[in-house]
Amino acid sequence: MIEVDIGTTLGGFALDARFTAPASGITALFGRSGAGKTSIVNALAGLLTPARGRIVVRNEILFDAKRRINLPPEKRRLGYIFQEGRLFPHYSVKGNLLYGAKRADTAAFDRIVALLGLGNLLRRRPGDLSGGEKQRVAIGRAILAEPQLLLMDEPLAALDAARKEEILPFIAALRDAIDIPVVYVSHAMEEVVRLADRLVLVDGGKVAASGTVEALTSRLDLRPLTGRFEAGAVIRTVLRGHDKDYGLSELAFPGGRLRVPYVNQPLGTPLRIRIHARDVVLATAPPSGLSIRNAFAGKVVEISPDKGPLVDLRLDIGTAAEPVMLWVRITQRALADLRLQVGSPVHALVKTVALERPSPGGGRGLAEAHEAY
Amino acid sequence: MLMLTPVETAALLLSLRVALAGTVFSLPVALLVAWLLARRRFVGQQLLNGVVHLPLVLPPVVVGFVLLVLFGRHGPIGAWLYDTFGFTVAFTWKGAALASAVMGFPLMARAMRLSLETVDRRLEAAARTLGASRARVFWTITLPLMSPGILTGAILGFARSIGEFGATITFVSNIPGETQTLPLALYAFTQVPGGDPAAWRLCVIAVVVAMAALLASEVIARRLDRRIGGVS
The missing domain is CATH 2.40.50.100 (RNA polymerase II/Efflux pump adaptor protein, barrel-sandwich hybrid domain)
Structure with missing residues (x-):
């Protein structure tokens, strides 16, 4: 299980989010820009410290304000795929991929490289990659660190439609080939429906509803959040x-x-x-x-x-x-x-x-x- | 013309040694100060910032005089150094290195601070989510990404050291073979009748050294830029 119950204020914006999700499959955090999705993911990763609450992933307490537990990001074993890739410019693609790898497991490395189609890019520098390639490297880098949970913060938002189609199958393939639960932040319902099993609707810093994609998309009262036009x-x-x-x-x-x-x-x-x-x-x-x-x-x-x-x-x-x-x-x-x-x-x-x-x-x-x- | 006189050789080698020692020893300190100024928030930060920049705005003679008072054989720090380690910097080349290090310090720390401020902290956050400790992030991400700034700082500090005059002559005097660096030797020649030709030769040497340092820094800077992906 992933249990999140956190509250904090960020420059006038009040975040007060509570939800649980199974530690399997893809859980989408869905909401408008500025709804607080990224803040929730940052709190999960340990990049943002909430004022109150607790975060538990697979029975491990990552954060508990009352008990003064706050694991640093490097101890949480959560892979984070950022909107902008955030590849290290002074490392080659291979260097980036191996940055978080804990052991020299060439079989795992070869498998991820093949899965993400990175074989021809290994010696290149991030500066020479296209947006889609960068994002694939970022995904591979996060997975090779062997996380217990993957966080994806709008990994497709910075890409054009064609590049999105280039990445989506990879994420779907990951879901099927690698058994790592994913928390996927998005404001695009089509991505959510295509990838996610469960949905957490975030609105104004709060969780409006959470449940299966089927259940939430069939509720008329949630239509303002799930999107009317594409209903x-x-x-x-x-x-x-x-x-x-x-x-x-x-x-x-x-x-x-x-x-x-x-x-x-x-x-x-x-x-x-x-x-x-x-x-x-x-x-x-x-x-x-x-x-x-x-x-x-x-x-x-x-x-x-x-x-x-x-x-x-x-x-x-x-x-x-x-x-x-x-x-x-x-x-x-x-x-x-x-x-x-x-x-x-x-x-x-x-x-x-x-x-x-x-x-x-x-x-x-x-x-x-x-x-x- | 190409052959240097023993006095010139001594002055040149001494200058290089003084500047190199001053640069090498102030590098880690400047890095620490740059980090404190760029990344931490603490009471007295502005005071530290002011103190670091003082040598830049004070007359060098003032710096030399303060060093003399503090590090002289009977000064508070100098006496302690001598009593504890049997070590003195007054009127030695080490003193000259100290004087030039202090004078070059603001330039060095400033260049490092500016480059540290341009390092993308989001990359550091990404590294930590990949399991890297703060120390590993510093060595593998922060330091390489600010390396052009460290180089610039080192060059500026070195250049300032090579040219140091006022603080050095005040602190460690003008002793041939011990504290007489290039500028001090040049000054000495200008003070004696008929010393002009010798002074000119030293001028040429100074220009050659300066040009060589500039070219070397340019080459290294390009390499670093390519390494950190600045030029693709």
Whole structure:
């Protein structure tokens, strides 16, 4: 477990953060710029000393204000990947990679170098590297120090879109290949959905909510924090069937089966998908004569109290035992015409499915999954 | 012309020895002072800053006189040194080195402090998250990154030492072979009738030494810059 309960003031900004997260998988700290995400990570790393509270990682007390425990950064064994890389300019790439390595383990070194594609860069200087290359070296350097937890502070923020796509698969590969828990700071929901298992929403120096990505993204009350424009629900599915004739695959979830373009993965692979609210259509009667193949019966669970022309509805298309939340965005006019209320039975028609990522342990294949929109 | 007279050789070698000794011994002290001024906050910091810079603004004769009073055979520090270690700096080349070290100290400490202030502390933080102790961070990150400043400081201190006159002549007098450095020898020649040609020769030697030091520092500075990634 990672337990954080800290408070401090930083030049007029009050930080008062409390959350726990499992010491496995990727936990995203998500929030706007200036919400206090980096301060939380710095406190974890020991680069910032909070005024009160405690920090425990895997049963080791890193910080406890009451008991006057405050391990220095070098004793915490937390790898930190900074937004700007922070490579040492006077060391070669190889020197940077080995700076924190505790033992001369050439096998581990070769493995990380191969995993991050750094083989051709080893003799170069950080000044000669591109932004994406620098970040890959920074990731390798942190991992080779054998940390018990990796902290990533917006590792992609300083990169352009193409470079981001260059790094994202590496982070996903790390998650699958190396069993180090990660705390990932981001203000981009697409990164979070693609990488993270759990989400900690940070707002104004406080933790607004924490839980699984699926649970938090399906809550209407958190929409101002999770982002309205890109609003969408995340659903866990399992790959259940292939229809080679039509080039389709079937993903099963507790409320039914979704047909999506062919996914090149073995049957049984857990897959996480994201359905945007704007890609769902509502009907009050079972649809017929439509091109949309993915239709699911459910009921309205919640209606957002928005005043604008658009309104978001939360639907449950799962079973009584296992609810599955879906969002749909319709106009106020449609809401009135269809006389929809909480509890109304509806049919949800899904236009497009974004395959975000295989669930943890689901193997590689992210690129293929993405082609199959 | 290329052959140096014994007096010139003695003065040149003495100058180099005095300047080198003064530089080498004040380097670690200047580094410590630079670190205190750049990285710590403490009561009396401005006072320390002022004291360090004093030799820069005081007439060198004042510095020489104060050294004479403190380090003379009967001065408080000088007497203690003699009684405890049987060691005296008064009227010896060691005294000349001390005088030139004190005069060069402000330049040296200042250059080091400025370069220390430009060292990116975020890199030091990154090194600590990688498991490096404060000491290892200092040796492997801070010191290499401020090496151009250390070099500049050393050069400035050395140059100031080579040229030192006022404090030296006041403190350790002008004894040929013991405390008569290049400038002092040059001064001595200007004080005797017909000494001008000899004074000119010493001028040329001084210029050659200065140029050689400047060129050497330039070459080293470029190497260091390349090493720490300043030039890619």
